[in-house]
Amino acid sequence: MLRIYCGENYDEMSRKAANIIAAQVITKPDCVLGLATGSSPIGTYKQLIDWYEKGDLDFSQVSTVNLDEYQGLSHEDSQSYYYFMNENLFKHVNIDQAHTNLPNGLAKNVEEECERYNKVIQSCGGVDLQLLGIGHNGHIGFNEPAEVFEKETHLVELAESTIKANARLFENENDVPRHAFTMGIKTIMQAKKVVIVVSGEDKAKIIKEAFFGPVTPKVPASILQMHNDVCIVGDKAALSLI
Ligand code: GLP
DSSP: OEEEEEESSHHHHHHHHHHHHHHHHHHOTTOEEEEOOSSTTHHHHHHHHHHHHTTSOOOTTOEEEESEEETTOOTTSTTSHHHHHHHHTGGGSOOOGGGEEOOOTTOSOHHHHHHHHHHHHHHHTSOSEEEEOOOTTOOBTTBOSOSSOOOSOEEEEOOHHHHHHHGGGSSSGGGSOSEEEEOOHHHHHHSSEEEEEEOSGGGHHHHHHHHHSOOBTTBGGGGGGGOSSEEEEEETTTTTTO
């Protein structure tokens, strides 16, 4: 089932998404959260931190698996998703760092790293709630438009448009890594619940295409139409075409 929650603006969207995640953590304190990076979930994380500080949330038993990581960036690199997660969530709440997981961007052997990450996800017992953003080309995690849906963790070559979109966070476009590790589509689809946060007019078209157009690997997020429990949490601008 697809549920759509609309907030007036980014902050309201973030609060609604955080409410869904908070409900998950409260009802299953040892849940596995699948987490995302990007601008879209930052407000959601801020709200969760706020509720944690007020004593309303406890992350001590929560485990996390992140969607993706750039290849070649170390944990200390401020552009790595490891760094992002620490800055935007982990270091502010009582999560056990040993229970947080991301692909290792510095892994020498790509195949081994993909295998390792698949096992990490399996050994957590699967994802209870997967938080997602969406790229302008419909990518989820770093599953870029392709001829087939890639199932499990793999290394991707980033689309030119993704490099351009993410360049805003780097000093210059050449610094954006060309490759990244990402969880696969099958793994994302196996999450019990999927919450996708989306904000801004520039995402309106892809949201319409992904959720109301044909299901195709050319729009990776479109596969979510086949999932049983998906919430789109958006602001008015992002939901303006649906
Ligand atoms: C990045 C991430 C995705 C994210 C997307 C959208 O490339 N790998 O997981 O959903 O871009 O990012 P934003 O929320 O900043 O628009």
